[in-house]
Structure formats: C-alpha cells, structure tokens
Amino acid sequence: MSNLYIDIGGTYLRSELDGKLKRVLTKDHNLVEYIEKLLLKYDIKDISISFAGQVDDGVIISSPNIRVSKKEIKKYFEKKYGICLYIDNDLNCALLAESKVSSSNNIALLYVGTGLGSSVLDNGRIIRGKGNITCEIGHVPFKKAPFLCGCGKDNCLELFASGSGLEKWLHFKGFKTMSLTEIKAKKEFNEIYENFCEALLRAAATITTLFDPKELILGGGIIESNTFLVDLVKDNIDKYVLKSSLKGLIIKKSEIKDASLKGARELRIKN
Template sequence: MVIGIDLGGTNIKSGLLDSSNSLVFDQSRPTGSTLDEIVNNLAEIIDELKDRAKKEYQSAVTGVGIGVPGVVSKGLDHVFKCTNLGWHDIPLKELLSDRAGLPIFIDNDANLAALAELYIGSLKGVDTGLLLTLGTGIGGGVIINGKPYRGSNGLGMEIGHMVLGENFFDCSCGKNGCFETFSSATALVKYYEKLLSDNSVKSSFEVSAKNIFVNARAGDKLSFEAVDRTATYLAMGIVNVINILDPAVIALGGGMAGSDGFLLKMTREKVKKNLFVKGFPSAKIELATSGNQAGTIGAALLVREELEII
C-alpha cells in the first residue's frame, strides 16, 4: 500500500491506496498554522496510516506522496514557494524523513491531480494531455509521453500565471493580466461585482461563482456577461496551450468546471472559433472525472511512479 497526502491551505486530506490503485481509506483534518505544527500533523498522519494499513489490511506501506499547492524542486523533496502556507524554501522531505521511516516524494498538487486523471480519469491512455483546475486560482498539470512533465527546474507548469492581457486588478503574484485573474472562480466574482458597480445596480442574489452560473443560465444579463468573459479567456488560454503542445485531451477540473456543463459548452465553442488550424482533429476538451479525491490519489500514485511499482 502507499500513502497519499493532499496538503491544502485549510485541510490535509490523506488516504491509503491499494495495489489496484483504489483508495481504500481516506480522511481529512485541519492543516495547522506554523511550520512545526504542520510537519507534526503530517508525521502523525503517516504514523496513523501505517498502523491502519497493518491492522486493517495486513499490509505494509512502501512510501508516502505529498501534494502541496506550490512550487516543488525537481528532486521532489523541497518546497520552493507555497503562498497559501506562507512557505519559502522548505526542505519538507528532510523534515519528515526520520520520523516517517519511509520514502517520501513531494510534488505540486495540480501535477498530482493530472497524474490521477492519467491513471483513473479523463486522461487515461493519453500520450499528451493537460489538466486545468479552475478554483480560487488556476492550476495546471501536464502529461507528456505518458508521464508528468515538470520542466527543467521543476517550475512547470504555472499556467495560472500565463499573461493573457491587461486586467482591471492585479494577480496575487504581483503581476497584471494573469490567466487566473480572468478565468478562475475568484475572477468571475470580481468581474460580476465590477459590472454591478459600473451599472450602479445591486445583485438580486447572494454573490458567489455558483450563483452567477445559475443566474447566467436563467438569462440574467450581467451574470451571462461575466460567465461569457470567463469562457472567452478560458478559451484563449486553452488555444495557447493547443498551439504549443497539441495535447490529445484538455481536462477541466476544480470547483468551477462542472457548472452543469454550461462553461464547458461555451468554452468548446469559443476554442473551436479560435483554433489556428481549423477543420482538423485537435484537443478534446472534457471534464475531469477523478473527483474530490484526485489530489490524494495522485499523491499516492506519485510513490508508485517514482518507485516504478505500477
């Protein structure tokens, strides 16, 4: 068995993956705040899951995979930057290794969600593919030649910070015009609020990305305008990726992707209109299918990938 841990800004999700890549146990607990507290929580989780594997499944754990919402070294051991946790230059593997007594591998959470899609989801069997996670920001994980691609320095791919044009507010990274300031759930809400203010009107519903979609579908003009802009820039980002990578599949995941297929349909139409080479096969745009546990499953699969036991 292998342990998968999805370290988020609010909660740590974790679980046990059996030899057929099924998540047989999963749990969640608060992340904690200081580095010491978080490292301690991770060490406790690893101990608990080792015990559980032994007692309930009569199985030994062969390794631990950890996904973090940040930039990780290519050696899969060091967290360079993790804004959510306020981490900079943290030797996470070193901090955990002695206590865990197991091989530990760390990676960016979007890369691991893409790995989960590759093994059990919408990127299954795909040679070149991309997972875009649309939530409070935009994350991206890319598969090339059937393997996660991390670039030369581990910095790929921070697609949420690809600059698409000038925007009316700055990104959390300090730049202006990043992809995630146009097409994330946060961006949708901000643009809808700007439309309200520009038109000197108040919203007829409680403002959230979900409610903006519901009202856009029901014909509310400003909601539709906000969703349309989100889809326009999402399509622009996707067409850029198609022009560079020509992937077989681009999967959309994260809280905003579902929206009853509304965003997917609009985005597909806009991508089709903006393709460089029209009328020939190009990337299929699909919804991600590995669900809420993709981060935990992907983290566990990383152990299998690195120890080559798949």
C-alpha cells in the first residue's frame, strides 16, 4: 500500500508516489479525475494534498486556477474509496515543512509565485481564522489596476507582485509573457518593475507588522529565480514596517526544495 502526495499550484501539479516524483501542467487536469486514474492503477492507502486555493475542513472553498469537480473532496474520496484524504492550503503546507527545520516557533512565510501568499506560525500554531483563510496577503489593497484579480477586486497586491500579476500587466500593454529578469532589464517596463518591488515590500512589511515573526522566510518560483529580491526586502523593509518588529527579525530565503509537497507529508502525520 502506498501514500500519494500531491502539490497542486496554479501552474504545476506535482505528485509523489512510492518515492517517484511526477510533474504535469495544472491546466491540463481536473484534480479529482487525476487522482481517480491513479487509484485505478495503484494500491493507495491515503492521499495528502497541498492545494493552492482556499480549503477548509476537506472542502474546496475557492480555486480560481485549479479545476476540481468535487468541492467536498475529502468526503468524496473517503466515502467512495474507503481511504483517508488530507488537504490544506499550499502555504500552510510549506509552513509545516519550514517549521520542521526551523528552531523558531514564530515564522511568517511569504511566497511569490503564480500568486502572492503567506502563512504564519504563531507560537507553534498556524493562524487559521474561522474558515482557514487567514494571511491572504495577496488580496490586501494596494492600488487600482485596469483589470481584475482572481478574487474579483481590481486593487490587490497580487496584481502587482506575482507571476500572474506581471503577466496581466504585460498583456494589457500588448506584450508577451516574460520573466521578472527581462522586465527589470527593459526601460519601458520600469513602472511594472517598480510597482512589483513596492508591492512586495508592502506585503513583507505588512505581515511583519501584524504578526511580529522571528523569521520572515521568502519563497516561491519568482524568489527562487530572482534571489536578489531577498536583499531588496532586507535593505528596504525598514521604510514600510513598524520599527520595533524589526528587532531580532531574521529575513531569509526558503532553503527547502518543494516545501509544499514536503509539507503535504506532514498533514498525514499531524492527523
């Protein structure tokens, strides 16, 4: 009997079964059908999912970039197949993986990837709120954009400091998708780049001011391929943050590869 681990983000669906890793494009799959195909082929005992969207108590609340045909995903698989299914938000999963290797009980995780997300460990406990949708830093208002965010608003930080936000700005201005490095190098995209940095600093400073973490860990695809952003935050956060929360604060890059997928393992152990 095997355990299936899945990390599904806005761009990739990664799965691990019997130590073998597989990566496919999220847009090509419906999560429920993807799992059902694996269940037909393999003898799976339980499933742990790190999910890039809002999820509470085994129920998908919102997933703008992921197709899931059964919202009550935990109930559906457990009833139909008699297996256990654990699922949590991907940032919470990544935080579980970070907390395993950190000596601190107060950690704020800020991810810049397809979206802009955060998760906070406060005295050893993940802050969850009443519906497991806390720390949605990407949807804090910043400034008005000429298009909408996945949440329906037009002024979210995520519209400026995320992969999907950058893509929307480029398409709006009539350009094809390009990386942050390419955007940074071109003078004509100066405003997009400046807004990106400003929104990133505001996000980092807001979670630090609100939650007073010992460690602020930066991760996600855009941070991974632009590690200078960690120094940008270190060097400039003082202009945005409540000064006293800087005392003893360590700002660093995540050193864990596939943290969300590793965190999915922890869901099984914790439950």
